[in-house]
Amino acid sequence: MAASASCLSLVVLVALATVASAQLSPTFYDTSCPRALATIKSGVMAAVSSDTRMGASLLRLHFHDCFVQGCDASVLLSGMEQNALPNNGSLRGFEVIDSIKTQIEAICSQTVSCADILTVAARDSVVALGGPSWTVPLGRRDSLDANVPEANSDLPGPTSSRTDLEDAFRKKNLTTVDMVALSGAHTIGQAQCGTFKDRIYNETNIDTTFATSLRPNCPRSNGDNNLANLDTTTANTFDNVYYTNLMSQKGLLHSDQVLFNNDTTDNTVRNFASNPAAFSSAFTTAMIKMGNIAPKTGTQGQIRLSCSRVNS
Ligand code: HEM
Ligand SMILES: *[C@@H]1O[C@H](CO)[C@@H](O)[C@H](O)[C@H]1NC(C)=O
Ligand SMILES: *[C@@H]1O[C@H](CO)[C@@H](O)[C@H](O)[C@H]1NC(C)=O
Ligand SMILES: *[C@@H]1O[C@H](CO)[C@@H](O)[C@H](O)[C@H]1NC(C)=O
């Protein structure tokens, strides 16, 4: 009796788990808003051509959305998660998503979620900077709330150890290989001096010339908001040079260099550094997994009219 009851509840659980992701589909808007994907793509291309860094910023925005109560656009709600410690003064791209949303509302009213727009914009950003493409499952709905404490607890920080990073990603059902592949996003974009100051003055697993070159724009005191490229070799190209940098002890963040520090993830870094196709394949697989974290579907949440606030 007990055995069959728990067997039945296992079947129900598995069925429920399948339903959630089975409701995401790449063709979700094909009849309800056939121009949605093209509109997002042209919005992203325009934003990246006037500000190259925007490609990086949109990719990071998607990551910071998905790691906090799933990919539900909670990060876009004004004055909430945006002010959490890992985000305040560093997330960018809200106005790009708002503007794409306005264009999409004009062609298909209250049909396309902000969570889907951000997920597709992240893919289009990678493509705009020369990276791989992939098919994005769609049908996410937008949250009714945000979660500031979860943003503070679940987003990994630049001083994280390798095991901290592994734990933070495992909590989202992402593997260590997924984590190493997704960290390859640091092949584009910039970081503020305050996030790598300790590394360039105090750490020993850093190339000396590299550390010296960063110090003038990141002095021991002050300058915390000054920017440096995360990939100092090919800053604006989505490629696998991030991993080559790590092998030369030229990771900008502490949390980058821990992936190649004479430890268990070294071989994955070597593989991605020497084999661009292996990196592209692992990155796209992991992006799809990250994009599928805890989606709201069916009647959960809502389709926001404006991405920065819930519908009144
Ligand atoms: C592994 C754990 C990670 C840590 C500790 C981390 C940390 C950081 C930090 C501290 C910055 C600089 C923020 C600033 O100074 O304003 C940054 C930037 C960035 N991160 Fe990560 N990150 C991680 C993973 C990821 C992932 C998974 C992605 C996307 C798939 C990503 C994409 C980016 C991008 C593209 C930028 C540059 C953003 C811009 O220029 O606006 N990061 N990250
Ligand atoms: C966010 O940053 C702004 C500007 O630096 C600051 O005034 C504000 O207190 C910060 N908010 C939080 C919650 O830390
Ligand atoms: C991870 O997977 C477990 C088991 O399927 C599930 O209960 C949990 O909600 C998942 N976590 C996330 C963040 O998706
Ligand atoms: C480096 O280490 C010293 C000694 O522990 C410490 O005082 C300093 O704040 C650290 N950071 C920098 C940027 O020098």
Ligand SMILES: *[C@@H]1O[C@H](CO)[C@@H](O)[C@H](O)[C@H]1NC(C)=O
């Ligand atoms: C790497 O780790 C091994 C085993 O812990 C150690 O013998 C070796 O000296 C380390 N090499 C470097 C470059 O730190």
